Amino acid sequence: MDNGVTHAAGANEPQTPEPVTDVTRSWSHGLALLVIIMVGVAIRCANHGRVLGGAEIFFPDNDPYYHMWRVLAIMRDYPTVPYFDAMMNYPFGASIIWPPLFDFFIATLNMTLGMSPEDPRGVEVVSAFAIPIIGGLTAGAVYLLAKETVGQRYALAAAGVFILFPAHIWYSKLGFVDHHAPVTLIQVFMFALFMRLYARMGACAGAGLRGNLALLAAASCSMAVGMLTWNGFIFFVALLDMFLLAALLARGLRPESRLAELCWATHIPVVLMISPAIMATVQASGRSVTAIHLSWFHGGAIAAFGVVGLLFHLLRARPGLALARWPWNLAAAFAMTIAGFIAAAYTGALSEGMGWILTSDKFMANVLESQSFFIESGSFSMTGGLLMLTGLFPVALVGAGAMLAEQWKDRFADGRRLFLVFLTFALFVMLAKQRRFGADFGPAMAVVIAYLAVNLGSDGAANLAARGVGRRLASILVGAGMMALIVAASGPFLWSYIVRPQFTHAADDHYQRKNKFLIQLRDLLDSSGRSGDHGVMSFWDLGHKIQYITKMGVVSNNFGLHIGEDSFHDWSAFFLATSEEEGDRIMERRKARYVVSDFDIGALRTAALYMGRDPSGYYSVTTRPNGRQDHRLEQEFFKTLFARFTLFLGSEQAVNFSGGRLVVPPLEGYRLILDWGRKEQGGYPKAWERVAGARLILHGQPGGEARLVYTFVSGSAGERRYVRTVHLDKEGMGLARVPYSSERADLGHSSEYRIIYAGGERRLFVKERQVVEGETIHVDLQGLRSEE
Numbered sequence: 169m170d171n172g173v174t175h176a177a178g179a180n181e182p183q184t185p186e187p188v189t190d191v192t193r194s195w196s197h198g199l200a201l202l203v204i205i206m207v208g209v210a211i212r213c214a215n216h217g218r219v220l221g222g223a224e225i226f227f228p229d230n231d232p233y234y235h236m237w238r239v240l241a242i243m244r245d246y247p248t249v250p251y252f253d254a255m256m257n258y259p260f261g262a263s264i265i266w267p268p269l270f271d272f273f274i275a276t277l278n279m280t281l282g283m284s285p286e287d288p289r290g291v292e293v294v295s296a297f298a299i300p301i302i303g304g305l306t307a308g309a310v311y312l313l314a315k316e317t318v319g320q321r322y323a324l325a326a327a328g329v330f331i332l333f334p335a336h337i338w339y340s341k342l343g344f345v346d347h348h349a350p351v352t353l354i355q356v357f358m359f360a361l362f363m364r365l366y367a368r369m370g371a372c373a374g375a376g377l378r379g380n381l382a383l384l385a386a387a388s389c390s391m392a393v394g395m396l397t398w399n400g401f402i403f404f405v406a407l408l409d410m411f412l413l414a415a416l417l418a419r420g421l422r423p424e425s426r427l428a429e430l431c432w433a434t435h436i437p438v439v440l441m442i443s444p445a446i447m448a449t450v451q452a453s454g455r456s457v458t459a460i461h462l463s464w465f466h467g468g469a470i471a472a473f474g475v476v477g478l479l480f481h482l483l484r485a486r487p488g489l490a491l492a493r494w495p496w497n498l499a500a501a502f503a504m505t506i507a508g509f510i511a512a513a514y515t516g517a518l519s520e521g522m523g524w525i526l527t528s529d530k531f532m533a534n535v536l537e538s539q540s541f542f543i544e545s546g547s548f549s550m551t552g553g554l555l556m557l558t559g560l561f562p563v564a565l566v567g568a569g570a571m572l573a574e575q576w577k578d579r580f581a582d583g584r585r586l587f588l589v590f591l592t593f594a595l596f597v598m599l600a601k602q603r604r605f606g607a608d609f610g611p612a613m614a615v616v617i618a619y620l621a622v623n624l625g626s627d628g629a630a631n632l633a634a635r636g637v638g639r640r641l642a643s644i645l646v647g648a649g650m651m652a653l654i655v656a657a658s659g660p661f662l663w664s665y666i667v668r669p670q671f672t673h674a675a676d677d678h679y680q681r682k683n684k685f686l687i688q689l690r691d692l693l694d695s696s697g698r699s700g701d702h703g704v705m706s707f708w709d710l711g712h713k714i715q716y717i718t719k720m721g722v723v724s725n726n727f728g729l730h731i732g733e734d735s736f737h738d739w740s741a742f743f744l745a746t747s748e749e750e751g752d753r754i755m756e757r758r759k760a761r762y763v764v765s766d767f768d769i770g771a772l773r774t775a776a777l778y779m780g781r782d783p784s785g786y787y788s789v790t791t792r793p794n795g796r797q798d799h800r801l802e803q804e805f806f807k808t809l810f811a812r813f814t815l816f817l818g819s820e821q822a823v824n825f826s827g828g829r830l831v832v833p834p835l836e837g838y839r840l841i842l843d844w845g846r847k848e849q850g851g852y853p854k855a856w857e858r859v860a861g862a863r864l865i866l867h868g869q870p871g872g873e874a875r876l877v878y879t880f881v882s883g884s885a886g887e888r889r890y891v892r893t894v895h896l897d898k899e900g901m902g903l904a905r906v907p908y909s910s911e912r913a914d915l916g917h918s919s920e921y922r923i924i925y926a927g928g929e930r931r932l933f934v935k936e937r938q939v940v941e942g943e944t945i946h947v948d949l950q951g952l953r954s955e956e
Contacts, residue, residue: 303340
């Protein structure tokens with residue numbers, strides 16, 4: 169099969185590739201690649217109606233909101249990049265876990281195009297469109313990777329297969345302002361550059377540093393850019409370094425090899441380039457060695473591999489040294505590896521990194537991106553894999569296996585194809601654990617599929633030609649058939665994404681509803697003059713949106729444990745608290761005035777697991793024959809503030825369950841100020857304001873019972889009722905704290921309390937001041953009058 173390289177007789181490593189026409193000089197390839205990129209961009213913009221609708225931009229998912237928060241912060245103080253955010257882990261603040269380059273790039277792009285932070289919508293539009301363009305350009309990087317690993321013959325086909333890859337479309341669609349799309353572009357470009365250098369320096373005498381300075385500089389920059397874009401990029405660097413280390417051990421000491429120079433001349437400059445960002449991050453986070461933030465763990469790992477390359481270089485230059493012998497060489501590399509693991513384990517960085525990769529910590533285990541495509545509701549399922557990876561992914565694995573068998577027969581003569589095989593299997597293993605790696609699997613999968621398709625297509629065209637079909641017509645027929653197969657493989661996703669988006673939640677109705685709710689909350693607080701410096705208690709996965717849209721500090725956000733374990737603990741402890749007093753203590757410590765809740769069973773499960781409790785104590789799950797799951801709420805659920813802030817809306821409620829009856833008390837110091845929809849289910853958030861609550865002291869017959877009823881309207885929910893029962897003691901007194909006033913029409917709170925007692929009904933007007941400041945109101949039920 170054509171690989172675009174010439175093998176020297178008896179050589180175990182490909183020599184310098186024969187000159188081929190560069191894509192920029194080939195009008196046919198250049199034009200075809202441009203068309204592929206444009207088609208890719210157009211597909212990724214197919215969701216424009218769901219992102220750009222109305223006066224607000226609706227970014228898909230959650231993380232784009234924090235990227236936009238940081239982009240606007242950079243633009244306001246350009247070129248200063250914030251590494252610490254006082255509005256996270258409110259009121260204590262936390263360091264930002266993402267490196268700065270992606271946000272700095274988006275900010276710079278906006279400023280170059282004349283955008284201003286005073287016009288956030290303009291900045292949002294530019295930022296939203298930058299992502300599908302980056303996604304389309306990734307096809308060009310895939311073209312280069314295919315050219316450098318299997319040959320230019322397969323490059324266009326690889327770009328075409330990749331541009332339709334669903335998992336990558338998902339992460340690079342319009343509005344997904346996150347580092348996923350640029351990380352894929354950067355790592356594919358980095359792999360292509362290193363494979364080019366591998367071919368030039370692996371076994372070619374004379375092709376050393378001086379002849380490859382430009383390529384070496386480009387490769388170093390690509391690695392540095394990746395590390396400054398996402399600290400998890402160290403995983404892709406590790407994959408590359410594992411391959412290079414194996415090559416060093418096998419061939420690095422041969423006189424004609426320049427692999428050692430390739431390793432140290434790329435990695436050591438990377439450390440110098442990323443060190444300023446490491447120092448700034450370490451200063452902000454206070455953690456010098458960690459896998460979570462960009463730190464000296466990352467710089468040290470890259471530097472260590474550079475030192476290994478330098479050691480091999482020195483040994484090759486002095487072949488008489490005893491260490492140049494194979495057993496000592498292997499032992500030295502093994503010892504350095506063990507030393508590195510020990511150092512990483514001692515600092516805790518290794519356990520952090522492995523915890524992230526294996527999703528074994530309490531936060532990562534509950535993040536959707538960290539879950540497998542092949543697990544649905546705890547059971548194995550191929551549905552997600554076939555939809556997002558297409559039915560071609562098993563073919564890619566078989567093709568990679570066949571390519572490995574070819575290399576075995578050739579005694580692994582072609583290291584670049586061997587790297588492609590290694591990359592394909594390694595990334596598939598990762599995406600089988602975490603679906604976030606689906607987009608990164610796409611390029612390797614596309615190259616392998618293109619390799620198989622072109623070769624099979626050539627054989628098919630030859631068979632047709634042998635049967636009397638014209639060669640050109642045979643090629644056209646086979647090519648069209650292959651293209652139809654590839655398009656059909658992506659068809660279910662494209663149909664659901666473009667034509668019927670609700671099938672894959674691409675319509676983002678769930679996200680849009682939350683976004684619109686928070687926009688209305690922001691406007692409501694602005695109009696009432698209450699949107700000042702206050703904290704918000706919410707589920708962790710609402711944090712980024714709340715902070716960006718309302719401009720208020722959040723206790724917990726989508727960075728999870730990584731902005732402070734107390735952050736994750738406090739939201740979990742608050743919603744699982746069984747008394748309002750327990751929740752109040754957390755709110756006081758957090759200086760939080762507002763609560764945003766949503767009937768999200770997933771959030772309840774996350775909180776329970778974090779607090780070391782069995783979620784089955786709160787709810788049980790039954791699966792119907794059609795696969796639909798039903799949740800049965802258990803006794804412990806009804807005792808939590810979670811239930812009172814979501815299902816019961818702060819009102820008193822009697823609940824019957826198997827084994828008993830429970831009266832859920834009302835909320836006394838929290839009033840519902842915004843309520844979207846009448847559904848007490850996920851995706852219909854509620855906003856609450858913490859108040860002191862007016863203290864009602866009821867005077868009546870000893871042992872009597874009074875029932876308070878307050879009717880109000882909050883948001884789009886229509887009429888709601890706050891109900892509570894007050895029992896009078898043996899002296900005829902009953903105490904109740906109530907959170908609603910009768911003079912906040914802007915919140916939908918303008919009615920009087922109805923006090924039902926002894927067969928009659930009393931009405932009570934409560935002032936806003938009395939609710940906010942916690943004043944006492946005496947109500948004489950005997951005299952049918954109220955007095956302050």
